[in-house]
Amino acid sequence: MDSGTLLLAATPLGDARDASARLVEALGSAEVVAAEDTRRVRNLASALGVAPEGKVVSYYEAVESARAPMLLDALRDGKSVLLVTDAGMPSVSDPGYRLVSACVAEGLPVTCLPGPSAVTTALAVSGLPSDRFCFEGFPPRKPGDRRKFFGRLAAEERTSVFFEAPHRLADALADAVSVLGESRRAAVCRELTKTYEEIKRGTLGELAEWAADGVRGEITVVLAGAEQAAPTDPAELVGRVEERAADGIRLKDAVAEVAELAGVRKKELYDAVLAARK
Numbered sequence: 001m002d003s004g005t006l007l008l009a010a011t012p013l014g015d016a017r018d019a020s021a022r023l024v025e026a027l028g029s030a031e032v033v034a035a036e037d038t039r040r041v042r043n044l045a046s047a048l049g050v051a052p053e054g055k056v057v058s059y060y061e062a063v064e065s066a067r068a069p070m071l072l073d074a075l076r077d078g079k080s081v082l083l084v085t086d087a088g089m090p091s092v093s094d095p096g097y098r099l100v101s102a103c104v105a106e107g108l109p110v111t112c113l114p115g116p117s118a119v120t121t122a123l124a125v126s127g128l129p130s131d132r133f134c135f136e137g138f139p140p141r142k143p144g145d146r147r148k149f150f151g152r153l154a155a156e157e158r159t160s161v162f163f164e165a166p167h168r169l170a171d172a173l174a175d176a177v178s179v180l181g182e183s184r185r186a187a188v189c190r191e192l193t194k195t196y197e198e199i200k201r202g203t204l205g206e207l208a209e210w211a212a213d214g215v216r217g218e219i220t221v222v223l224a225g226a227e228q229a230a231p232t233d234p235a236e237l238v239g240r241v242e243e244r245a246a247d248g249i250r251l252k253d254a255v256a257e258v259a260e261l262a263g264v265r266k267k268e269l270y271d272a273v274l275a276a277r278k
Contacts, residue, residue: 004031004079006071006103008096010089010115013218014194016047022113023084024048030082032074034059034067036095037086059083064098071099075108087218088118093137093163118192118220119161125199126187126222128159136162139172146172150179151261157225164219166190173208176223179261180204185224191217232262234272241273 007026012018027033027045031054035041038058045052059067071081083090083099089112090096103110123130139149139162153160164172169188176184182205190198196217200210204223237258244254255273259266 002078003108004075004077004081005109005111006075006099007080007082007111007113008090008100009082009084009113010117011041011044011084011087013087013116013118013121013192014197016044018116018193019044019048020113020115023115024050026080026082026113027052029080030054031079032057032071032081034071034081034083034099036060036084040086041084054080054082059095059099061095064095068099068102072102072106072108075103088116089114092117092119092135116193118163118189118218121192122187122189122220122222123159123161125189126159127201128185128187128222128224130159132157132225133159133161136160138163138165139168141168143171143175146175147179148260150176151257153223153226154180154261155226155263157227159225160223162221162223164221166215166217166219169215169219169221170208170211170213172221173204173211177204177208180223182208184226187222188215189220189222190215192220194218232264234264234269235276237262237264237269238273238276241269 007030009023009026011023027048028050033041033052033054033056035056036059038056041056057067074081083096085094085096088094091100100110119135123133134156140146182203184204186204186207187199187201188207188211200207240258241254244257245251255270256266259269
């Protein structure tokens, strides 16, 4: 018996009219529909005028590992499995990666029904360079880890795209300002393709001020890449290290933090600090 095919299908970000004809066909014909939210996929199918004939099962982050064996069995039995998430492309910061990896390991067919993606949609409307870009998922929730996240983007010359929860956006942008400075350009894309779509463009400082009072909706942030700059002289960073040391941070940790953000060698910076103290 020939195995079935796993169909990864992009779903509309908000406007059901963005659904592809292939998605409509697959919703009506797939023998198993694995959905991040079964209610949302049924609502989408209703809006598209199609009734799923196959079995609809939930497939969200918490049950990915538990559901995968059942879906793999269905594929081995020759059934077609349609995988959809709430919006956009499965496996892009959404469930899907584990199932695709398992299929690849077994040699089971996997194909994609392309369509909407918040990453490329936000990039297109941001007004920022799009010839080279990287996707960074969600920033960490803890402030310290989040600042390190932005620190790694300090020297990134490509445009960066990342998602953020609305209730954490203000803190994330404030941390971005503290690490990257106020002048780095960015765009916050809210509720893409929906009735209340809003694109805010400006500097990180302007966007942080705008977001301080709270923002609602699905959020995608596009961050301009770093401009090429001459290598930083470690001696110019001694003051930053001493400021952190004065706040009670161990010298070794202060050096490591500043060196990472500035893209210089820790040893060179440490030697510069010791030389300045003599």
